[in-house]
Amino acid sequence: MAKRFDDPKYDAAFDRCIDVMTQMLLKYGPQILAQKEKAPPV
Secondary structure (H helix, E strand, C coil): CCCCCCCHHHHHHHHHHHHHHHHHHHHHHHHHHHHHHHCCCC
16 A cells, blocks of 8 residues: 555545445446447537
């Protein structure tokens, strides 16, 4: 793990946040892209 903040608690929280965001992108990303392709351009 890389050190991003002075406080280790913040580093751990940041890593957890990135992990959750990555999991959501992997799970819901294809569905969102499919919806965006169907929507008419504004």
